Amino acid sequence: MARGLAQLRGVLGERGVLDPGAAAAGFVRDERGLLPARPAAVLRPRSTAEVAAALRVCAEHRIPVVPFAGGTGLVGGAIPLGDRTQVVLSVRALDRIREVDPADFSLTAEAGCVLTDVQRAAEEHGLAFPLRLASEGSARLGGAIATNAGGSNVLRYGMTRELVLGLEAVLPDGRIWHGLRRLRKDNTGYDLKQLLIGSEGTLGVVTAATVRLVPRARHHAVALLALPGLDAVTALLALAREVLADRLTALELFSRTGLDLLTRQLGARDPFARPHPRYLLVEATGTRDPVGLADQLREFLAEALERGLAADALPALDGPQARAFWALREGLPEAEKRAGGAVKHDVGVPLGALAEFVAAAEEQVARAFPGTVVNAFGHVGDGNVHFNVLGAGERAAEVSAAVYRLVAQWEGTVSAEHGIGVLKRDALAYTRDPLELELLRTVKQALDPLGIMNPGKLLP
Numbered sequence: 001m002a003r004g005l006a007q008l009r010g011v012l013g014e015r016g017v018l019d020p021g022a023a024a025a026g027f028v029r030d031e032r033g034l035l036p037a038r039p040a041a042v043l044r045p046r047s048t049a050e051v052a053a054a055l056r057v058c059a060e061h062r063i064p065v066v067p068f069a070g071g072t073g074l075v076g077g078a079i080p081l082g083d084r085t086q087v088v089l090s091v092r093a094l095d096r097i098r099e100v101d102p103a104d105f106s107l108t109a110e111a112g113c114v115l116t117d118v119q120r121a122a123e124e125h126g127l128a129f130p131l132r133l134a135s136e137g138s139a140r141l142g143g144a145i146a147t148n149a150g151g152s153n154v155l156r157y158g159m160t161r162e163l164v165l166g167l168e169a170v171l172p173d174g175r176i177w178h179g180l181r182r183l184r185k186d187n188t189g190y191d192l193k194q195l196l197i198g199s200e201g202t203l204g205v206v207t208a209a210t211v212r213l214v215p216r217a218r219h220h221a222v223a224l225l226a227l228p229g230l231d232a233v234t235a236l237l238a239l240a241r242e243v244l245a246d247r248l249t250a251l252e253l254f255s256r257t258g259l260d261l262l263t264r265q266l267g268a269r270d271p272f273a274r275p276h277p278r279y280l281l282v283e284a285t286g287t288r289d290p291v292g293l294a295d296q297l298r299e300f301l302a303e304a305l306e307r308g309l310a311a312d313a314l315p316a317l318d319g320p321q322a323r324a325f326w327a328l329r330e331g332l333p334e335a336e337k338r339a340g341g342a343v344k345h346d347v348g349v350p351l352g353a354l355a356e357f358v359a360a361a362e363e364q365v366a367r368a369f370p371g372t373v374v375n376a377f378g379h380v381g382d383g384n385v386h387f388n389v390l391g392a393g394e395r396a397a398e399v400s401a402a403v404y405r406l407v408a409q410w411e412g413t414v415s416a417e418h419g420i421g422v423l424k425r426d427a428l429a430y431t432r433d434p435l436e437l438e439l440l441r442t443v444k445q446a447l448d449p450l451g452i453m454n455p456g457k458l459l460p
């Protein structure tokens, strides 16, 4: 390690290699505070060429490398394992927007660009980069790509996977793959960029990407519905898709438990006159015709009320009210944190099974683990539920095993959008069969035969 680090100082300069003390005191820390971070060093290359040079040295000395971008990942993927046995490679200094091409509806940016900077660059050209996460002010493009981030616009624009047109990446042996294509159609065999998207730093370092832009939404129609119960959810999803069609951008479910947490922990105000079991936040967006958009939302709300799918409904009358509704949904993780934290499960099930899954899982967890409280919320339009359990204490591992068994029973996934990292590594086998795991290992072996890229992550 010592010889390798000396050589890394040679290629990156003294300021390009932070020693462990400064590194630990600096930016490498686990977002959820669950894992210690003890890197051997933090590498800070300033260009793709420097990333390549650093990886060549790491390959030569068999030094394990942990790519690091915004550090907002929730599964410990960017946190080095062991005590000073792995180096962290930060892409933060690769922070240039290389090109915005409005005619092509595309933007090329480096991996260290903060997501809000990418969004801003698109907006300056009247366009939008539609990846929307509560962490977008800190998360970076490289991290979003490596985790195939989701967020609240997936319903309309898809996951990060669907937003990437091309990639530039450094392979574990230091070779640079120049894959910054901008094609909408390219049917020429295996789609290599898709292997790197969602690979969580285990196959190489993403240094830049060309992403898809969309026309900027100028009008937003937002409403909060109070539901009589979970039974209404499936029919409401279908109704929203039918009435709001391709203007439907977000459908977020939360429960009375969630609203109680918000009022108690964050001092939020209940927007309705009386309590309801569930709430659904709906957002539709449009580029033109605000009147037509508002009419469509009104039609959706009227039919939901008439059919008894909603007990009450509040359309947001203006921007501040729409933001207040969103603040309820986005405040839930913070409210949980202030209430002492939760065992988190970012799970997904088929759309049609969502309501049934949540009801059954809530009931079974309550029965098996007395004293716990389930706060289930999330991007239900995508079948994605954050099934978080408060008050589990020492029983956290048992609670998670029970939740993942139920997810498998409902043909779901143990990670809908946060990835696997180290925290969910052992859960992967609940919903990936042995053949799939073998194929994943085959891909890893082919691209990273020395096993230096983020070892101990993703693959069990």
Ligand SMILES: Cc1cc2nc3c(=O)[nH]c(=O)nc-3n(C[C@H](O)[C@H](O)[C@H](O)COP(=O)(O)OP(=O)(O)OC[C@H]3O[C@@H](n4cnc5c(N)ncnc54)[C@H](O)[C@@H]3O)c2cc1C
Pocket (backbone or CB within 6 Å): 031, 066, 067, 068, 069, 070, 071, 072, 073, 074, 076, 077, 078, 091, 111, 132, 133, 134, 135, 138, 139, 140, 141, 142, 143, 144, 145, 146, 147, 148, 149, 150, 151, 152, 200, 201, 202, 204, 205, 206, 207, 333, 417, 418, 421, 454, 457
């Ligand atoms: C408040 C909050 C809200 C969130 N909301 C969402 C949400 O709605 N949807 C969602 O999907 N996620 C969400 N997240 C999780 C997180 O923000 C995303 O996973 C994000 O994409 C991580 O980006 P990052 O730059 O912080 O990556 P990091 O945390 O730095 O890294 C994440 C993983 O990617 C790897 N990596 C980083 N950069 C590179 C690179 N250049 N090349 C190769 N590998 C790399 C790392 O090794 C690690 O495995 C949320 C997190 C927080 C704190």
